[in-house]
Amino acid sequence: MSQAIPLTNSSQLAQRVGHEVRIIGKVLKVGMHLVSGEILLLEASDNGTVEIKLQPGETPTSQYVEVIGRVSSSGDAITQHALLSLGDNLDLSLVESLVKFTPQYPSLFAD
Secondary structure, three states: OOOOOOEEOHHHHHHHOOOEEEEEEEEEEEEEEOOOEEEEEEEEOOOOEEEEEOOOOOOOOOOEEEEEEEEOOOOOEEEEEEEEEOOOOOOHHHHHHHHHHHHHOHHHHOO
8 A cells, every 4th residue: 555645734844855745735826936837825824824846737726725735845835736626616724623633644645
């Protein structure tokens, strides 16, 4: 049985430096960064803000998204590998409950 990519929030990123994560949140802003290219500011399920470095040509198509990517060495940003649209109506408090529930029952969330 393999490990699933963990669902995380903004406060857990520093513990997952260099690892693949999944994060669900609300799109706050999409813009350009002079060094890293296109970025997305995401409000995570714990209400913290996370900078997502988007792949070229990627743009969110809904208000809520799931990002799969690798946590930066600084522990405060994610380099996006996949971007999934979750629609325009999502209760982030329920997502936060799932973030907290997942580590307690890892066998439910493994392949």
